[in-house]
Amino acid sequence: xxxxxxxxxxxxxxxxxxxxxxxxxxxxxxxxxxxxxxxxxxxxxxxxxxxxxxxxxxxxxxxxxxxxxxxxxxxxxxxxxxxxxxxxxxxxxxxxxxxxxxxxxxxxxxxxxxxxxxxxxxxxxxxxxxxxxxxxxxxxxxxxxxxxxxxxxxxxxxxxxxxxxxxxxxxxxxxxxxxxxxxxxxxxxxxxxxxxxxxxxxxx
Numbered sequence: 001x002x003x004x005x006x007x008x009x010x011x012x013x014x015x016x017x018x019x020x021x022x023x024x025x026x027x028x029x030x031x032x033x034x035x036x037x038x039x040x041x042x043x044x045x046x047x048x049x050x051x052x053x054x055x056x057x058x059x060x061x062x063x064x065x066x067x068x069x070x071x072x073x074x075x076x077x078x079x080x081x082x083x084x085x086x087x088x089x090x091x092x093x094x095x096x097x098x099x100x101x102x103x104x105x106x107x108x109x110x111x112x113x114x115x116x117x118x119x120x121x122x123x124x125x126x127x128x129x130x131x132x133x134x135x136x137x138x139x140x141x142x143x144x145x146x147x148x149x150x151x152x153x154x155x156x157x158x159x160x161x162x163x164x165x166x167x168x169x170x171x172x173x174x175x176x177x178x179x180x181x182x183x184x185x186x187x188x189x190x191x192x193x194x195x196x197x198x199x200x201x202x203x204x
Contacts, residue, residue, distance in 0.1 A: 013067030020067075022074040029071070032056045050147065054184055084148045118143065135175070139182040146187030150179040 018024050036052040060066040071077055118140040126136020142150050154176040162168030 013070070014063075014065045015067075022076055025070060025074050026076060028066070032060070051184060054180075081148070081152075114144070115141070135178070138175070139178055140186075142179055142183040143186035143190070146183040147180065150183035151176065154179045 013020070015024070015028065019028055033049075033053055036049045036056060039047050039052045040049040057066070061068070071080065119137050122136045122140025123133045126133065126139065129136075131139070145153075155172060157175065158168045158172035162171050
């Protein structure tokens, strides 16, 4: 009984009850995002907002301050996901059809070769690290879409494969952390470094 009560208390997190409501949850998440933005601005973008927010989230969850899946079950979850998608796809509104048509063939070639290369490298590397080939390839492909695609696809895959709420939660708990961390590593961090190196050599 004591163990069960301890696990239940840990699953609820250490936040007071008034911060466990929908407004309180949004306040906590908003505060973490605000601090992450300030750190990003202070460091001139060296410490990316999303990376800092991810580290804060890991630290708060590891210390038990935040409960697992803090955004699940709040009334504003769907609205937050909509806002994230607007931020991701909003810049596409300024892209002209002529620009898309001009880049279609080069992008298709890069896309095909990129997928083949990622699948081969990730499959081999994943086997060395003890992951299955499908999981390894899924982790490698996060370099194509990053967050929030990593979260949305993981949740949809869990819902599609799981037959009960318990199975869905178990599958999501197994693949979602890997996909989220991989997306930040490949897109938010690695792509910035690689782009910086390529940009510095253009015109030199």
